[in-house]
Amino acid sequence: xTNDLPFTEYKFExxxxxLIIWCVGSEQNLYFKQLFKVFEKLGHPLAxxxxxxxxxxxxxxxxxxxxxEGNVIDADDLIDELKVLAEKETREKKKVKEKEVKKIARxxxxxxxxxxxxxxxxxxxxxxxxxxxxxxxxETGPYIQYSYTRIISILKKGKSSVxxxxxxxxxxxxxxxxxxxxxxxELSIYPEIIKKAAKELKPHIVSNYIYQLAQTFNDFYHTCxxxxxxxxxxxxxxxxxxxxxxxLKDGLKVLGIEAPENM
Numbered sequence: 001x002t003n004d005l006p007f008t009e010y011k012f013e014x015x016x017x018x019l020i021i022w023c024v025g026s027e028q029n030l031y032f033k034q035l036f037k038v039f040e041k042l043g044h045p046l047a048x049x050x051x052x053x054x055x056x057x058x059x060x061x062x063x064x065x066x067x068x069e070g071n072v073i074d075a076d077d078l079i080d081e082l083k084v085l086a087e088k089e090t091r092e093k094k095k096v097k098e099k100e101v102k103k104i105a106r107x108x109x110x111x112x113x114x115x116x117x118x119x120x121x122x123x124x125x126x127x128x129x130x131x132x133x134x135x136x137x138x139e140t141g142p143y144i145q146y147s148y149t150r151i152i153s154i155l156k157k158g159k160s161s162v163x164x165x166x167x168x169x170x171x172x173x174x175x176x177x178x179x180x181x182x183x184x185x186e187l188s189i190y191p192e193i194i195k196k197a198a199k200e201l202k203p204h205i206v207s208n209y210i211y212q213l214a215q216t217f218n219d220f221y222h223t224c225x226x227x228x229x230x231x232x233x234x235x236x237x238x239x240x241x242x243x244x245x246x247x248l249k250d251g252l253k254v255l256g257i258e259a260p261e262n263m
C-alpha cells in the first residue's frame with residue numbers, strides 16, 4: 001500500500017485520467033477498499049476517481065486451479081486445445097477450404113475463450129469447459145461468429161454486400177412480419193447497451209446482448225426468406241440483415257473478438 005499511494009498520485013499527475021481502473025481478482029477486494037479509504041481520509045480529490053474492477057476466479061471441471069499443485073492452465077495451452085476442437089468443428093461444417101481451416105480455427109478459439117470469460121458478470125467465479133466454449137450452438141462466441149458469417153453468405157447469395165444492401169432505398173412498410181419487427185427493435189437498442197456497459201463497467205451486458213441479437217436473427221432467418229422472387233421485399237430484408245451484421249461485428253469487436261466472413 002505504501003507503494004500504491006504515491007504511485008497512484010504519480011499516475012494522476014502524469015496522465016491526468018478521468019478515472020483509474022484496477023483490474024484485479026476478487027481476492028483483493030478488501031485491500032482496494034482500504035486503499036481508497038486512505039485516499040478519502042487524506043482528503044485527496046482523486047479518492048472518487050479510483051475504481052476496482054473485481055473479477056472472479058476461473059475454475060476447471062477438475063476443480064479450482066492452484067499454482068502450488070501445478071494444475072494451472074497456461075493461456076497458450078488453452079488456445080492450442082481450443083484450436084484443435086475448433087478445427088474439428090470447422091471441418092464438420094464442410095464449407096471451408098482445408099488451407100483456411102487453421103486460420104479460422106484460431107479466430108474461433110480466441111473468440112470462444114474471450115466470449116466465455118466475458119458472458120458472465122465479472123465478479124462471479126466461472127467454470128470453464130472447453131467443449132462448451134467452442135460449440136457452434138448455445139451461448140458461445142462461435143455461435144455469434146457463425147451467425148455473422150451466415151448473414152454474409154445470404155448477402156452473397158442475393159448478389160449483394162453489406163455496403164450495397166445498406167445503400168438501397170427500400171419500402172419499410174414491407175417489413176411487416178413480427179420476426180422482422182423483433183429484429184429491428186433489437187438493433188435499435190444497441191447504442192444504449194454500449195452506454196450502459198461502459199457506465200457500469202459490465203462487459204457481460206454486451207456479450208448477452210449480441211447473443212440475444214444472434215438468436216433473434218436466426219429466429220427471423222428460419223421464418224423469413226431473405227432472397228426470393230419479390231425484389232423489393234428481398235432488398236428490404238437484405239438491408240435489415242446487413243444492419244444486423246454491422247451490429248454483430250461491432251459488438252464482437254468491443255469484446256476483442258474477430259468476425260470471420262467464412263466459417
